[in-house]
Amino acid sequence: MSNLELILVNENTNCTLYTIQFVTENDSEFERFYAKFKDDVEYNQDLMRIVAFIDKIANHGALERLFRPEGKINDGVCALPVVKSKLRLYCLRLSDKILILGNGGVKNTRTYDEDDVLKGYVITLQKFEQLLKEGTNDGIVIITTNTIETNKTFDI
Numbered sequence: 001m002s003n004l005e006l007i008l009v010n011e012n013t014n015c016t017l018y019t020i021q022f023v024t025e026n027d028s029e030f031e032r033f034y035a036k037f038k039d040d041v042e043y044n045q046d047l048m049r050i051v052a053f054i055d056k057i058a059n060h061g062a063l064e065r066l067f068r069p070e071g072k073i074n075d076g077v078c079a080l081p082v083v084k085s086k087l088r089l090y091c092l093r094l095s096d097k098i099l100i101l102g103n104g105g106v107k108n109t110r111t112y113d114e115d116d117v118l119k120g121y122v123i124t125l126q127k128f129e130q131l132l133k134e135g136t137n138d139g140i141v142i143i144t145t146n147t148i149e150t151n152k153t154f155d156i
Contacts, residue, residue, distance in 0.1 A: 004128060004154045009101060014061045016146045017054070019101040020128055023153060029121075030101040033089055043106065046087035053080050054101070062099040067091065070112060070122060077125045079104070079112075088118065092125045094132075097146035100125070127156050 003023040009030065010017040019030040027035065037047040057066060070090060071077030079088045088107045092100040103121045112118040131154045135141030142149040 004156050010058050012058050029103040033103045043087050046085045050080050050089050061096040062093050090121045
């Protein structure tokens with residue numbers, strides 16, 4: 001079992017961005033994703049496209065059309081970018097105004113399920129979404145129009 005924290009990345013009237021961080025790690029999941037590809041000649045351009053998408057989302061909202069559906073039909077897991085790219089950043093889209101950035105990597109298989117690393121990132125977001133729902137039901141997580149309020153560390 002691991003402990004996870006919700007970390008605020010950027011709060012904007014159009015969209016609030018969060019990421020998650022394992023308590024045992026020094027960097028958040030999004031920071032770990034960024035660090036993997038920032039100096040990679042082959043994937044740096046794709047990373048910069050993803051960063052540009054994130055800036056667009058922060059300014060205009062986490063509109064559904066900006067994401068590639070991933071995960072299961074009943075969860076909010078999605079991926080960036082929607083343009084042709086081998087690089088995927090997995091996210092948890094709660095609404096047009098709340099997005100949680102996860103981790104990701106190079107997608108060399110037809111589906112994320114076929115790659116254990118990518119599958120792990122998706123499963124982490126699915127479990128976190130379930131914990132948010134449970135926390136909301138228990139009153140320890142409050143989700144407003146554009147914020148998530150909690151001081152809880154989640155056991156995942």
